[in-house]
Amino acid sequence: QSVLTQPPSVSAAPGERVTISCSGSTSNIGNNLVSWYQQLPGTAPKLLIYENNKRPSGIPDRFSGSKSGTSATLGITGLQTGDEADYYCATWDSSLTAGIFGGGTKLTVL
Amino acid sequence: EEQLVESGGGLVQPGGSLRLSCAASGVTFSPYWVNWVRQAPGKGLVWVSRISSDGSSRNYADSVKGRFTISRDNAKNTLYLQMNSLRAEDTAVYYCARGSFAGGFDYWGQGTLVTVSS
Numbered sequence: 001q002s003v004l005t006q007p008p009s010v011s012a013a014p015g016e017r018v019t020i021s022c023s024g025s026t027s028n029i030g031n032n033l034v035s036w037y038q039q040l041p042g043t044a045p046k047l048l049i050y051e052n053n054k055r056p057s058g059i060p061d062r063f064s065g066s067k068s069g070t071s072a073t074l075g076i077t078g079l080q081t082g083d084e085a086d087y088y089c090a091t092w093d094s095s096l097t098a099g100i101f102g103g104g105t106k107l108t109v110l
Numbered sequence: 111e112e113q114l115v116e117s118g119g120g121l122v123q124p125g126g127s128l129r130l131s132c133a134a135s136g137v138t139f140s141p142y143w144v145n146w147v148r149q150a151p152g153k154g155l156v157w158v159s160r161i162s163s164d165g166s167s168r169n170y171a172d173s174v175k176g177r178f179t180i181s182r183d184n185a186k187n188t189l190y191l192q193m194n195s196l197r198a199e200d201t202a203v204y205y206c207a208r209g210s211f212a213g214g215f216d217y218w219g220q221g222t223l224v225t226v227s228s
Contacts, residue, residue, distance in 0.1 A: 002154070035214040037155070044205055044221055045147075045155060050214030088155050092211040098171050099145070099157035099211050 004102035011108040022072040022089030032092045034072040039086045112136040119222030132189040132206030140184040148202035
């Protein structure tokens, strides 16, 4: 069980919007920056969002990130079938002195 | 081509040792923190360890502390993970990843599978 809590799965239709939550505490999300990763089946993870809400070059603006208090959210608009993947949040935990990933959320585009 | 390439995985008996390597090619390596992240079959990502750009600072997950040692050779653009006293629960694909939790892990290797079994 991860220190960061994500819903195991979310689903939506093509073209719709979906959000994935990541809940933590003051020792991690509350006082550290959050990043988000997409892992397509059988591939290595890919950076989607860093520093809570910044997108690396090449990541479309359909992907967005936000943080409020001890929770972070990944938003995806204009869903495509190619967005079907596992999504992970990640941050540093100052109390554990360790990095942590959320348990992951499987996105299904119906 | 910009890439990180892991090697050194394989089948090892419980209690055994393995040394993983991660070679950077076309990827700027020396100014960055570098990490090991693992993923057990069918499970999520788990951070294992990180090392600072000059190797002076290292952190480990509690589950591997005292058994695993991270190191790097910036002259060879290579990251290492020495894994001792291996357990069945260490079975996973091990990825190396460049970056920090703040700035994100922007480059990942393809992973190398470690299987601990008798």
